[in-house]
Amino acid sequence: DSVFSNVARAPEDPILGVTVAYNNDPSPVKINLGVGAYRTEEGKPLVLDVVRKAEQQLVNDPSRVKEYIPIVGISDFNKLSAKLILGADSPAITESRVTTVQCLSGTGSLRVGAEFLKTHYHQSVIYIPKPTWGNHPKVFNLAGLSVEYFRYYDPATRGLDFKGLLEDLGAAPSGAIVLLHACAHNPTGVDPTSEQWEQIRQLMRSKSLLPFFDSAYQGFASGSLDTDAQSVRTFVADGGECLIAQSYAKNMGLYGERVGALSIVCKSADVASKVESQVKLVVRPMYSSPPIHGASIVATILKSSDMYNNWTIELKEMADRIKSMRQQLFEAIQARGTPGDWSHIIKQIGMFTFTGLNKEQVEFMTKEFHIYMTSDGRISMAGLSSKTVPHLADAMHAAVT
């Protein structure tokens, strides 16, 4: 018999498995509110116009070849990605203190960063928010880091547990790594205010805690790329060091192209170049070099001011549509007189609403109303449209009454 006969069947991924279940449901009224992927008002995936234009330019360029790109990726892409998150006038850029490496989207950037830290950083404990993106603990554990949690979400207020956050980070061993969602916290949709970010920064710098920012939704939370980068820029402005994982999956709609970047901001240009040389030793035996196509699209858009402006317009349209879904769902629930305070639906930001519905209520909504969402009660607002809001509101009403 097979040498793999002892291999057990693994469970479906808690987030991506929702789409598998959705696809298997023949119901005409089913709605997929699971994976964080943008859908249009017609419920279809969206390829941005500016992405189509950039792709056309690339395809029509006869000089383009399919040679290997460097281990660290396309250099234009790396420079432009650093500028996007740090700001063109960032001291880290003007003093060449940041190294940026093109990685396989956000997940790949997190993994490469974690593997680098495991080998080269003196602390191997990483504090991550409670709750956080389901894949975070797996990425960091598999990289050999030990995962601890810090309080982040307060179910009672459905807001930030700022006191708990400060206590837990205050109790962390000095030098510990801390994962921070740059904006649009997944799954809660709750972000610190700029005053709270400043307090977090002071506490972390006083204990030499190492920030590892995860920026998967820049531009999606507020609709502005600069506003959504403020948390990162606040830290970098103080001259301290940090890591930043960037994803273009959502804000440029490049999900399947796997386009992202890992930036490591260091104290000096010399350290940054040594760090880059060691990150290359992580990447080469992992996947050798990243894919050329998606990063070429991003570089084409970011280096042209016209295309960059067109991108910001389309990005704001996506963010605005998600905001209008929040407003419509909130009003639909109010109209039904559904018991409870549902104002968090319009207070939370980014792609997700953390409804507060429990596992049983979620199962009920899936079974009776064909609503597909993660079992922690998170719904992707990007999966909603004006046509499907009433059906979701009916399901939520039935689930809580």
Ligand SMILES: Cc1ncc(COP(=O)(O)O)c(CN[C@](O)(C(=O)O)[C@@H](O)C(=O)O)c1O
């Ligand atoms: C906070 C966070 N960080 C990183 C990623 C990785 O994204 P990528 O590797 O595709 O760039 C996601 C995506 N998370 C999801 O939107 C989600 O939570 O549904 C979904 O894409 C996923 O993979 O789970 C995320 O929410």
